[in-house]
Each structure stands twice: as structure tokens, then as C-alpha cells.
Amino acid sequence: MSFMKLKAISTPLTVINFINNNNKKSGQWWQSLHRTMLRGVLGKTFRLVGYTIQYGCIAHCAFEYVGGVVMCSGPSMEPTIQNSDIVFAENLSRHFYGIQRGDIVIAKSPSDPKSNICKRVIGLEGDKILTSSPSDFFKSHNYVPTGHVWLEGDNLQNSTDSRYYGPIPYGLIRGRIFFKIWPLSDFGFLRDSPNGHRFSDD
Amino acid sequence: MAQSQGWVRRYAKAFCKGFFVAVPVAVTFLDRVACVARVEGASMQPSLNPGGSQSSDVVLLNHWKVRNFEVQRGDIVSLVSPKNPEQKIIKRVIALEGDIVKTMGHKNRYVKVPRGHIWVEGDHHGHSFDSNSFGPCGTAQLLCPKDLDGIFVLVGLEMITAAI
Numbered sequence: 001m002s003f004m005k006l007k008a009i010s011t012p013l014t015v016i017n018f019i020n021n022n023n024k025k026s027g028q029w030w031q032s033l034h035r036t037m038l039r040g041v042l043g044k045t046f047r048l049v050g051y052t053i054q055y056g057c058i059a060h061c062a063f064e065y066v067g068g069v070v071m072c073s074g075p076s077m078e079p080t081i082q083n084s085d086i087v088f089a090e091n092l093s094r095h096f097y098g099i100q101r102g103d104i105v106i107a108k109s110p111s112d113p114k115s116n117i118c119k120r121v122i123g124l125e126g127d128k129i130l131t132s133s134p135s136d137f138f139k140s141h142n143y144v145p146t147g148h149v150w151l152e153g154d155n156l157q158n159s160t161d162s163r164y165y166g167p168i169p170y171g172l173i174r175g176r177i178f179f180k181i182w183p184l185s186d187f188g189f190l191r192d193s194p195n196g197h198r199f200s201d202d
Numbered sequence: 203m204a205q206s207q208g209w210v211r212r213y214a215k216a217f218c219k220g221f222f223v224a225v226p227v228a229v230t231f232l233d234r235v236a237c238v239a240r241v242e243g244a245s246m247q248p249s250l251n252p253g254g255s256q257s258s259d260v261v262l263l264n265h266w267k268v269r270n271f272e273v274q275r276g277d278i279v280s281l282v283s284p285k286n287p288e289q290k291i292i293k294r295v296i297a298l299e300g301d302i303v304k305t306m307g308h309k310n311r312y313v314k315v316p317r318g319h320i321w322v323e324g325d326h327h328g329h330s331f332d333s334n335s336f337g338p339c340g341t342a343q344l345l346c347p348k349d350l351d352g353i354f355v356l357v358g359l360e361m362i363t364a365a366i
Contacts, residue, residue: 057226064233097287108342111318113271147285171282172342 067091067175070106072118076153076160080104080191081118086182087190089175099149099170100124102193104177107151110168118177119151119161120193125170131163149173154194237263239280239290245324245331246292249278261292271341273298273320281322284336293322293332299341307334318342 062068067090072081081087081104089106093099101121109115123129123144131142144150148167153159162168180186241250241259250259263280273279273295283289297303302314303321315321319338324330333339 054223054227057230058222060230060234061226108340109318110340110342111316113318113340113342145285147283147287169282169284169340170287171284172340 063091065091065095069181070118070175070177072177074118075158076155077104077118077120078155078158079194080120080154081177081180082183082186085180085186087177088179088181089177091175093176094173097170099173099176101127104190105149105151106174106177107168108172108174110165110172116174117151117161119153119159121149122152122162123150123167125149129162147171152195156195233265234269235266237265239263241292244329245326246278246294247326247329249294249325250292273341279322281339283331284339285331291331293324293330295320296323296333297321303333305334308337313338 067088069086070089071084071086073083075083093103099105099121101124103121104118105121106116106118109117125144125146125148127144127150128141129144129150131140144167148169150162150167152161152163177190179189239261241261244251244254247254250261251257268279275295275298277295278292279295280290280292283291297315298320299315299317301321302312305311305313306327313321315338319340321333321338323332323334
């Protein structure tokens with residue numbers, strides 16, 4: 001009798017349990033599916049962000065301390081560098097203070113810190129620079145102060161350079177250009193200055 | 203034998219992996235975000251180095267603030283010295299481009315700061331190598347301003363947060 005009662009009670013309980021479990025299981029199944037998908041997506045996103053940061057930092061270190069590819073615009077360095085040429089610049093000389101007379105350098109513009117200029121180094125500190133124009137009768141000289149360099153473009157008629165804003169501090173130099181990549185007809189190391197007479201002999 | 207070689211190779215691989223992740227990230231962080239520096243000299247007394255040669259202040263340089271080269275008058279900044287590119291100097295920004303400055307000890311009495319330049323001076327007038335000596339300085343030479351709200355000043359063994 002009690003056995004029958006027990007069975008009577010337990011059967012609906014079992015059925016209820018079964019239904020509950022099934023619901024729970026299917027609910028759990030949805031939950032676990034969502035969780036895995038979310039975890040997968042989140043994991044992939046974090047990994048992507050991590051790789052981006054890592055490669056961004058490597059790129060920054062390479063550009064800052066080794067060198068990079070630069071596109072030049074403007075007519076002030078013709079015929080050595082034409083408009084829209086692509087050149088290779090290295091930053092090691094700047095860090096080891098190995099910039100010399102006759103090097104083509106990239107520097108931050110003294111009138112606009114966000115733009116770069118590309119000129120040739122005519123004089124280092126202590127050099128005597130001819131500052132009067134060739135048409136003047138009386139020639140005037142200036143000495144480049146310590147810690148500064150005198151820059152001039154190769155295209156003397158069409159170049160805003162140290163003849164206009166004076167010598168610039170060495171700290172503004174970003175890198176040295178030494179190799180041209182594009183256009184392919186001009187591939188190779190860069191030529192010497194066509195204005196050799198501007199370099200002082202003493 | 204093979205097992206010891208395998209151990210060495212695994213170690214070398216792990217080292218390279220860690221090296222190429224840690225070093226660029228650390229260098230980029232120190233260059234672009236913030237780094238720590240020690241102040242030497244008396245040109246910024248009494249704001250920095252009030253103790254003279256006994257105790258040098260240690261400051262936090264905030265590179266992130268000058269990523270667009272925007273500074274305000276009154277900021278303390280660190281820049282490459284125009285006279286010696288290997289040296290970095292710490293001064294206060296007095297005037298921005300377009301301002302007219304009354305100088306103390308410069309060859310011109312009044313100077314208009316040209317475009318793209320700033321005028322910096324040390325707080326300790328007379329003991330400071332600043333724009334009164336070398337004129338207005340290009341904004342591009344700025345390395346970073348000091349973090350004005352949180353400069354940690356090391357005095358002996360105590361650390362005091364000083365707001366300037």
C-alpha cells in the first residue's frame with residue numbers, strides 16, 4: 001500500500017524532475033553556446049588587439065631608431081629629388097651625430113612643427129656661410145652657431161631654406177636620406193650637390 | 203642528449219618571443235606615453251630642485267600631452283638644448299607664437315615670438331640658460347611637458363606629491 005503511494009508520488013516527481021532537467025539542460029545548452037561564442041569572439045578580439053599593439057610598437061621602434069620609407073613633395077630639391085619621389089631615410093646618423101656636410105636630411109620645419117622639410121646640409125656649427133646673394137657687390141659672411149646646421153635646397157631659385165629662416169638647431173633633424181627607390185629610372189644612391197660652390201673650403 | 207637540446211631550443215624560442223614583444227612595447231611606451239627623469243641644476247628653483255645639490259628631484263615626463271605640439275603658457279617643459287643637441291633642458295613656457303615678450307638680458311628689449319616657436323625661461327632668473335640667451339625656440343624641439351598635477355619629488359626617503 002505504502003509502496004503504491006510512494007510510487008504514485010514519485011512518478012509525477014520524476015516526471016517533473018525530468019521536464020525540469022530537460023528545460024535546464026536546453027537552457028544550459030543555450031547558455032553554454034552563447035558563452036563559448038562570446039568567449040571565442042572576445043578571445044579573438046583580444047588577440048587581434050594584442051597583435052596590433054605589438055606590431056605597432058615594432059613599427060614605431062623601426063621608424064624612430066632605424067629608418068623608413070619617405071615620399072618627398074615639392075620642387076626645392078630638384079634635380080636631385082623630384083616631386084613625388086620615394087626615398088629611403090635612415091635615423092642612425094642622427095642618433096650617433098654623424099650628419100656631415102653634403103648630406104640630404106629630413107628635419108622638422110621650424111615654422112610648423114607638424115610638417116617636415118627635406119634639404120641638404122651646407123654648413124655645420126662653426127662654418128662660415130656666404131649669406132649675401134650673388135648679385136651683391138659686398139659679400140657678407142655668417143658663422144653657423146653651436147648646435148645648429150645650415151640647410152639649403154638644391155634648387156636655389158625655388159627653395160625656402162636657411163637663407164630665409166636662418167640656421168636650425170641640430171635637434172630638429174629627423175633622419176638622413178641616402179637612397180632613392182622611385183622612380184625606377186633614378187634608382188640608386190643620391191647624387192652630390194650641384195651647387196658645390198656653396199660649400200666653404202675653410 | 204636530444205632532450206637537453208630540445209630544452210635549449212625551447213628556452214631560446216621563448217626568450218626570443220618575449221624579447222620581441224617586451225622591448226618594442228616598452229620602448230614605444232617610454233617614447234610616446236611617459237618616462238621618468240632626474241632634474242639637475244638650479245635654473246628652476248624653487249619649483250624644482252629646491253634642495254640644491256643635496257637632493258635631485260625625480261619627475262614624470264608626460265609625452266602624450268605634446269603629441270600635437272600643443273602647450274600652454276606656464277607649462278614646465280623638457281626640450282633639446284639648441285646649443286648642445288646631446289643635452290636636454292627643463293624650463294617653463296612663458297610665451298607662445300605671436301606673443302611679444304619683454305626680455306631680461308637678451309640683445310633686443312622686446313621680441314615677437316615667430317610662428318612655430320615658443321619662449322622659455324627658467325624660474326631662477328639670472329641662473330638660467332634659456333630663451334634670454336638663445337632666443338625663441340622651435341616647438342618641434344619639445345620632448346614633453348611635465349605632468350603638472352602629479353610631480354613626485356623625492357626628498358631623502360620620503361615621497362611627496364607636489365602640485366604646481
